[in-house]
Amino acid sequence: TRSTRPQRLLKAVQKNATRGDPQSVISAIDHFCRHSEWAMNIGDEKGTILDSVVNELNPEKVLELGTYCGYSTVRIARLLPPGARLITLEFNGDYAAIARQVITWAGLEDRVQLVEGASEDWIPRMKEHFGIETFDLVFLDHWKDRYLPDTKLMEDCGLLRKGTVLLADNVICPGVPDYLQYVRNSLSYKSCYFKSHLEYTKAEDGLEKSVFLG
Numbered sequence: 001t002r003s004t005r006p007q008r009l010l011k012a013v014q015k016n017a018t019r020g021d022p023q024s025v026i027s028a029i030d031h032f033c034r035h036s037e038w039a040m041n042i043g044d045e046k047g048t049i050l051d052s053v054v055n056e057l058n059p060e061k062v063l064e065l066g067t068y069c070g071y072s073t074v075r076i077a078r079l080l081p082p083g084a085r086l087i088t089l090e091f092n093g094d095y096a097a098i099a100r101q102v103i104t105w106a107g108l109e110d111r112v113q114l115v116e117g118a119s120e121d122w123i124p125r126m127k128e129h130f131g132i133e134t135f136d137l138v139f140l141d142h143w144k145d146r147y148l149p150d151t152k153l154m155e156d157c158g159l160l161r162k163g164t165v166l167l168a169d170n171v172i173c174p175g176v177p178d179y180l181q182y183v184r185n186s187l188s189y190k191s192c193y194f195k196s197h198l199e200y201t202k203a204e205d206g207l208e209k210s211v212f213l214g
Ligand SMILES: Cc1cc(C(=O)N2CCN(C)CC2)sc1-c1cc(O)c2nc[nH]c(=O)c2c1
Pocket: 038, 040, 041, 042, 066, 141, 142, 143, 144, 169, 170, 173, 174, 198, 199, 201
């Protein structure tokens, strides 16, 4: 039967990227998505904004909601000091299987814990299962209908501390209007918008960076 797009993306990484070289994995995926098949990775333009937020924060504990093929997982993990940890949640088992191989090809498996399951099931278990008190950075990139409920769930589970940064992808395209309205009007957040473009296209999209004020 025909291969899937994530399988073809992994093949492109294994063919064109150097094992243990995260930048070559990022470049191989961007080349594949620009010249062969579009795929919903954050991409190089919004990825540069993600890089700058990670470099500014120097986070020890990072949570990523939505792994897909592991592109943003690699982008974030390559910037973390070896003691830091990135936990990434992926609901789709096929995506998770590909992402594990992409993360390993990049040589970043020691800093990344990929968990297969639903965000609403795992967010309440972060403390007892992973020994995490609070996160320094949360990257929301899973499903537009989950951004707001999962943010409220993280608040309720005490996973956000004064200064925790929420960075959300796709706030324009596909769009998360209920989430935007919440973080931009809540007294518990200081929010700002980074205008950019939908990965590998000319369509507008952007990232919303929201600092939790406690
Ligand atoms: C699947 C999809 C289709 C989009 C689109 O407008 N398209 C028109 C233009 N053509 C070229 C591509 C397709 S945008 C998008 C998308 C993009 C992300 O970054 C996502 N991140 C996390 N979770 C998502 O569900 C997610 C969906």
